[in-house]
Amino acid sequence: MEENKMAKIVVALGGNAILSEDPSAQAQKRAVSQTAKELVNFIKNGDQLIITHGNGPQVGNLLLQQSAGDSSENPAMPLDTCGAMTQGSIGYWFQNAMREELLKNGIDKDVTTIITQTIVAEDDPAFQDPSKPIGPFYKKSEVAKLRQEHPDWKLMEDAGRGYRRVVPSPKPVKINEYRAIKQVVEAGIVPIVSGGGGIPVVERGDRLVGTEAVIDKDFSASKIAQLIKADKLIILTSGGGVYYNYGQPEQAELKTVGIEEIQEHINAEEFSKGSMMPKVKAAVDFVRQSGNPAVIGDLKDAKEIIEGTQGTMIINEGTQTEYR
Numbered sequence: 001m002e003e004n005k006m007a008k009i010v011v012a013l014g015g016n017a018i019l020s021e022d023p024s025a026q027a028q029k030r031a032v033s034q035t036a037k038e039l040v041n042f043i044k045n046g047d048q049l050i051i052t053h054g055n056g057p058q059v060g061n062l063l064l065q066q067s068a069g070d071s072s073e074n075p076a077m078p079l080d081t082c083g084a085m086t087q088g089s090i091g092y093w094f095q096n097a098m099r100e101e102l103l104k105n106g107i108d109k110d111v112t113t114i115i116t117q118t119i120v121a122e123d124d125p126a127f128q129d130p131s132k133p134i135g136p137f138y139k140k141s142e143v144a145k146l147r148q149e150h151p152d153w154k155l156m157e158d159a160g161r162g163y164r165r166v167v168p169s170p171k172p173v174k175i176n177e178y179r180a181i182k183q184v185v186e187a188g189i190v191p192i193v194s195g196g197g198g199i200p201v202v203e204r205g206d207r208l209v210g211t212e213a214v215i216d217k218d219f220s221a222s223k224i225a226q227l228i229k230a231d232k233l234i235i236l237t238s239g240g241g242v243y244y245n246y247g248q249p250e251q252a253e254l255k256t257v258g259i260e261e262i263q264e265h266i267n268a269e270e271f272s273k274g275s276m277m278p279k280v281k282a283a284v285d286f287v288r289q290s291g292n293p294a295v296i297g298d299l300k301d302a303k304e305i306i307e308g309t310q311g312t313m314i315i316n317e318g319t320q321t322e323y324r
């Protein structure tokens with residue numbers, strides 16, 4: 001198969017950006033359709049697109065549905081299987097929406113979802129320190145009751161938006177389906193990969209065994225972007241680009257920043273642990289390893305981000321930091 005010469009762009013979409021206020025399938029499909037309209041612009045530009053997405057809200061909601069209907073005849077599915085189910089459901093929404101948009105634009109291109117298993121280390125310290133927010137946001141007044149009802153849950157405040165259940169989030173070590181993903185990319189097909197960061201599995205001899213965790217999709221997206229030698233990594237979320245002093249009166253949104261400067265802000269732990277910190281770390285890791293830029297921005301600004309007029313661009317050079 002001949003190597004595709006067009007620019008390869010990995011786009012990672014946040015679970016919270018897909019599920020904003022209305023958790024119904026219709027509302028999430030609408031958000032995905034809106035995004036698909038923007039994503040098709042990359043293809044019209046002649047770029048090769050690789051799509052990945054989060055699943056934090058969706059997998060948490062699914063776990064709640066599972067436990068509500070749990071019985072010996074119809075047992076609740078474990079977290080790794082719920083992760084796989086969200087890869088299927090969100091992948092379906094994207095395949096469906098992308099197909100429609102491509103047809104509207106007269107583009108004959110296949111889109112396919114690859115169920116992806118992400119190998120993590122069984123001794124990753126993250127298993128002892130849950131940090132990945134999943135499911136709905138709760139008010140502070142609800143926390144005591146939730147702790148009583150679910151003594152096994154750990155709850156944490158999430159970036160000023162309320163409290164959420166948190167689960168372990170080990171780092172991706174290997175993407176098991178990487179070779180398949182590479183071949184699909186080389187064939188010019190648009191793949192939807194590593195949804196929800198990939199299904200977390202650990203290696204035990206010849207077996208891959210599912211584990212109770214949710215991998216951060218930003219870290220998996222960065223790993224895939226490095227493996228396929230992407231020209232750009234774009235992380236789309238809600239709320240805009242990266243801010244210094246987020247939530248403070250003096251908050252400032254970054255337009256362009258070099259990796260060494262933003263690394264200092266990472267080292268000072270200035271970004272929220274369960275939300276912006278993984279995005280910034282994943283972006284910096286990609287830029288450092290590849291030399292290519294990464295952009296973090298709002299899903300609703302996808303068009304402007306493609307044009308380079310919105311979002312925060314992180315680049316591989318010392319530069320005068322620009323603010324919006």
Ligand SMILES: Nc1ncnc2c1ncn2[C@@H]1O[C@H](COP(=O)(O)OP(=O)(O)O)[C@@H](O)[C@H]1O
Pocket residue numbers: 013014015016017054056159161236237238239240241242243244245246271272274275276
């Ligand atoms: N420094 C920051 N700059 C911008 N947003 C931040 C920052 N710190 C926390 N946030 C919050 O992080 C959110 C994005 O993280 P999250 O909701 O976890 O993303 P995802 O869309 O991947 O689910 C933003 O909507 C914002 O509320």
Ligand SMILES: NC(=O)OP(=O)(O)O
Pocket residue numbers: 013014015016053054055056057195196197214215216217218
């Ligand atoms: N798995 C994951 O990172 O999901 P979110 O993007 O929804 O946080």
